[in-house]
Amino acid sequence: MKRPTIADIARRAGVSKGAVSYALNGQPGVSAETRARIQAIAQEIGWRPNVAARSLSGARADAIGLVLCRPARFLGVEPFFMELISGIEGELAASSCALMLQVVADHEAEIAVYRRWWGEGRVDGAILVDLHTDDPRIPVVERLGMPAVVTGHPSGTGSLPSVWSDEVAVLREVVEYLAALGHRHIARVAGLPALLHTRIRDEAFAELCAESGVGEHPVVHTDYTGEQGARATRRLLSSRARPTAIVYDNDIMAVAGLSVAQEMRLDVPAELSIVGWDDSPLSQVVRPSLTAVTRDIPACGAHAAQTLLRLIGSGETGSLEGPPARLLPRGSTAPAGRDRTVSRAM
Amino acid sequence: MKRPTIADIARRAGVSKGAVSYALNGQPGVSAETRARIQAIAQEIGWRPNVAARSLSGARADAIGLVLCRPARFLGVEPFFMELISGIEGELAASSCALMLQVVADHEAEIAVYRRWWGEGRVDGAILVDLHTDDPRIPVVERLGMPAVVTGHPSGTGSLPSVWSDEVAVLREVVEYLAALGHRHIARVAGLPALLHTRIRDEAFAELCAESGVGEHPVVHTDYTGEQGARATRRLLSSRARPTAIVYDNDIMAVAGLSVAQEMRLDVPAELSIVGWDDSPLSQVVRPSLTAVTRDIPACGAHAAQTLLRLIGSGETGSLEGPPARLLPRGSTAPAGRDRTVSRAM
DNA sequence: CGTCGTCGCTGATACGGTTCAGTGAAAGTT
DNA sequence: AACTTTCACTGAACCGTATCAGCGACGACG
Numbered sequence: 001m002k003r004p005t006i007a008d009i010a011r012r013a014g015v016s017k018g019a020v021s022y023a024l025n026g027q028p029g030v031s032a033e034t035r036a037r038i039q040a041i042a043q044e045i046g047w048r049p050n051v052a053a054r055s056l057s058g059a060r061a062d063a064i065g066l067v068l069c070r071p072a073r074f075l076g077v078e079p080f081f082m083e084l085i086s087g088i089e090g091e092l093a094a095s096s097c098a099l100m101l102q103v104v105a106d107h108e109a110e111i112a113v114y115r116r117w118w119g120e121g122r123v124d125g126a127i128l129v130d131l132h133t134d135d136p137r138i139p140v141v142e143r144l145g146m147p148a149v150v151t152g153h154p155s156g157t158g159s160l161p162s163v164w165s166d167e168v169a170v171l172r173e174v175v176e177y178l179a180a181l182g183h184r185h186i187a188r189v190a191g192l193p194a195l196l197h198t199r200i201r202d203e204a205f206a207e208l209c210a211e212s213g214v215g216e217h218p219v220v221h222t223d224y225t226g227e228q229g230a231r232a233t234r235r236l237l238s239s240r241a242r243p244t245a246i247v248y249d250n251d252i253m254a255v256a257g258l259s260v261a262q263e264m265r266l267d268v269p270a271e272l273s274i275v276g277w278d279d280s281p282l283s284q285v286v287r288p289s290l291t292a293v294t295r296d297i298p299a300c301g302a303h304a305a306q307t308l309l310r311l312i313g314s315g316e317t318g319s320l321e322g323p324p325a326r327l328l329p330r331g332s333t334a335p336a337g338r339d340r341t342v343s344r345a346m
Numbered sequence: 347m348k349r350p351t352i353a354d355i356a357r358r359a360g361v362s363k364g365a366v367s368y369a370l371n372g373q374p375g376v377s378a379e380t381r382a383r384i385q386a387i388a389q390e391i392g393w394r395p396n397v398a399a400r401s402l403s404g405a406r407a408d409a410i411g412l413v414l415c416r417p418a419r420f421l422g423v424e425p426f427f428m429e430l431i432s433g434i435e436g437e438l439a440a441s442s443c444a445l446m447l448q449v450v451a452d453h454e455a456e457i458a459v460y461r462r463w464w465g466e467g468r469v470d471g472a473i474l475v476d477l478h479t480d481d482p483r484i485p486v487v488e489r490l491g492m493p494a495v496v497t498g499h500p501s502g503t504g505s506l507p508s509v510w511s512d513e514v515a516v517l518r519e520v521v522e523y524l525a526a527l528g529h530r531h532i533a534r535v536a537g538l539p540a541l542l543h544t545r546i547r548d549e550a551f552a553e554l555c556a557e558s559g560v561g562e563h564p565v566v567h568t569d570y571t572g573e574q575g576a577r578a579t580r581r582l583l584s585s586r587a588r589p590t591a592i593v594y595d596n597d598i599m600a601v602a603g604l605s606v607a608q609e610m611r612l613d614v615p616a617e618l619s620i621v622g623w624d625d626s627p628l629s630q631v632v633r634p635s636l637t638a639v640t641r642d643i644p645a646c647g648a649h650a651a652q653t654l655l656r657l658i659g660s661g662e663t664g665s666l667e668g669p670p671a672r673l674l675p676r677g678s679t680a681p682a683g684r685d686r687t688v689s690r691a692m
Numbered sequence: 693c694g695t696c697g698t699c700g701c702t703g704a705t706a707c708g709g710t711t712c713a714g715t716g717a718a719a720g721t722t
Numbered sequence: 723a724a725c726t727t728t729c730a731c732t733g734a735a736c737c738g739t740a741t742c743a744g745c746g747a748c749g750a751c752g
Contacts, residue, residue: 003465005708016732021710031730048465052401053708056737061398063446075432076425077627083422089449098468100409101447103435119349119394121738122444226631252631255601259633281423285572285598286632287605351738362702367740377700399738402707467708 004045012045013038024049055121063098064308065117065126067110074224075103077252079280080297081129084151087301088127095309097124107132111140118146124312125149127304131156131196149308151300154319156196161311162319163304167197168204170293170325174275175205177327178245179212182336183273186214187243189232189253193221198249205247216243222253229253233260237272244336245273251280254290258332269334279328288331295325350391358391359384370395401467409444410654411463411472413456420570421449423598425626426643427475430497433647434473441655443470453478457486464492470658471495473650477502477542495654497646500665502542507657508665509650513543514550516639516671520621521551523673524591525558528682529619532560533589535578535599539567544595551593562589568599575599579606583618590682591619597626600636604678615680625674634677641671 006020013020015034022029023038030038041047055061066088068081075081085099092099100123104110114137117123124147128137131152138158141148150157153164178186188205191198202219209217220236222228229248233256236243248254254276258268266272268288276283279294303322310316352366359366361380368375369384370393376384387393401407412434414427421427431445438445446469450456460483463469470493474483477498484504487494496503499510524532534551537544548565555563566582568574575594579602582589594600600622604614612618614634622629625640649668656662 003467003708007708015730017709018711018733019731022731025710027711029730034730046465048462050402050708051466051468052398052407053737054710055398056396056402056708056739057710059737076428078428079422082424082428085447086421086449089447093448096462098446098463099448100444101431101435102439102445103432116394116442117444119392120397121349122397226627230631252627255628256631259631263633281572281598282601282628285576285602285605287609349738353738363739364703364741365701368701371740373741375700380700396738399707400740402709402738403740404707 003050004047005050006047008045009038009041009047012041059121061122061124062096063100063123064092064305064312065100065102065114065123066129067113067126068101068103069105069107069110069130070224071105077226078224078250079282080250080278083297084129084301087298088305089301090298091302091305091309097309107136111137114141114144114146118144125308127151127308128160132194133196133199135196147308147311149304149311151304152196153200157319161307161317163300163307163322164319165295165300165322165325167201167325168208170295170327171201171204172208173327174247174293175208175212175214177329178247178273178275178333178336179214181245181273181333183243183245184214184336185216185241185243186245186247187236188217188219189229189236189246189248189257190219190221191224191249201249216241218243222249224250224253226252226256229256230260233257234264237261237264237266244271245275245333247275247277249277251276251278251282251290251292254292254332255282255286258286258288258290269332273333273336275327275333283330291330291333292328293325294328296323299323349396350393351396352393354391355384355387355393358387407468407470408442409446409469410438410651410658411446411448411460411469412475413459413472414447414449415451415453415456415476416570417451423572424570424596425628426596426624429643430475430647433644434651435647436644437648437651437655443655453482457483460487460490460492464490471654473497473647473654474506478540479542479545481542493654493657495650495657497650498542499546503665507653507663509646509653509668510665511641511646511668511671513547513671514554516641516673517547517550518554519673520593520639521554521558521560523675524593524619524621524679524682525560527591527619527679529589529591530560530682531562531587531589532591532593533582534563534565534593535575535582535595535603536565536567537570537595547595562587564589568595570596570599572598572602575602576606579603580610583607583610583612590617591621591679593621593623595623597622597624597628597636597638600638600678601628601632604632604634604636615678619679619682621673621679629676637676637679638674639671640674642669645669 006017010017010020019030020038023035102113126148128150148160150160150162154162220232222232258274261268261272276290276292279292283290283292300322303320307320352363356363356366365376366384369381448459472494474496494506496506496508500508566578568578600620604620607614607618622636622638625638629636629638646668649666653666
């Protein structure tokens, strides 16, 4: 019933523990013949290396950490994280490296988790997500000396390598597309203002609108929930000069906005164009289907994991620009200022 | 730069390693005075127990495993898993036990993961989700001797304890509610037929409909994606005698169904009532908001984690019936057979 | 006063691997 | 033939913690 150890294998093969270790790890020091015999025995008795023993010697935990720091009720509805995780896993599985996951309420708790994980030797490194402006996690992780990769714009990641995609480029695509459709009043329902990418999008949005001759470009910040997305939309659409297009920072808010518009008897896209962000399956399920910014989130996760593994393995660092996001026009966008007519909404 | 060990503490305190170990683990064998001194030193130099060393001695990995076995693209959109995870974590954090997560493609891979995790001593136990009929994981986990808790109906969990909620009761609530509204033709867009809870709902649905005088009660199975939910809905609504109500097995399909109905110019709820399942934030974001079966998923996760920790700690087993699900009527259900009139949809 | 029990602690060992220095034998070199 | 090198392997140390047996000192008790 006890788990077999290399000592058991050594006994049965009539060699020393050291020889078994060499044989099973592909190290030189044993003949091909003996190696084969040892491997056969290991296979037969179902031996698995004990990670604890291995990491105690080798200082490798064969696990990386991921901490998610949004309140639980916001997490569930964001397909982003699950997609990211599945991308990460795809890369880890190949190295039989495990993923430790923790959900916390704030940065303080998150930092405590890193301290614990690293201090206890539980992980070899971590992937940091949801980069904030002046993110307090960065200096702590740097000081700990824990290998880490950040998903987010390199401007905020200090000495840590990052995996990111050019958000300004795709936002330009969005703004120019809407401007070309004749929209001169575009609102943005943004996410948490503390997140770095929110600020980057904020600034870029203002600039790009100015460039494209979009005179009005109000921004409302939210917490990413459908509820706040709906409220923001209601406010925008109730103002005297209402926007003819709204760009949302995630899909759930875009859907909520769509519902609000319909509730207010505004036709989408004839009277209001809507652009979502992240293109979850959700955007194709509603009517009209949502024009959205799409990016390969699993690929982002895979890149991050890959970069982290390289960093852990060879110390090789370096940021990586991931696959660019693209605008995917669907049924929720149309030329501005059309009359209220029956519009076939995809 | 090296991590401090108990040997460092012992040296500074002028005692033996054994004494330090006793002191830091609350074991008897040291005076209160010495204990305090040792704890102060540990605190000062930032000592953390090395999990590898600890589990090598004590045979506790202080981690539990969770394997998700749906294709990545289905996972993202199901808020269920993230909510479950956050519930689990809440319970684990208290015991400073970690969660290992892995996403796999099929049961074979999942079983391989359990074998590896348990063989490598990486986890102390696991939580199994998405119970299938004749689930191949159950006998394997039983044979491995790995502590495990299953979320799902006890009828399929073998000797493993389970955490579950009475789905038949809430389904009765749904059917009787719709029947009371005059619906005599209720369709169900179900999830994967291989899942045990799908079969249980299937059977219960047929029986309950019969009991309540609902003559027609077709069931269509899907893979939980919005796409298949939409297709199933389209088929149901195109049939000659179309249902006046549809019950969906998750929210994303319910939303997809709602869109299809609107696309077909059917008024919801006047001409078609819709009931969702799991009540993610999604159901409150669309118009009309969805009547849905709601249950406390984080609480489920917390219960599962709690039960598993007890099982690991004291070997104490026993299934636990979790908090019951409830029907939450909102705007997507109404009496059957109403004329097509302007209905204020919440 | 001698003995036993308890307290507070020490020293050693176990856990299951990795790794390094060493060793005897065979092969190669000059 | 004497020497070096290589090969295949052994034995032991080591990683950081838990735990157990043992030991001296002290107090209680008969």
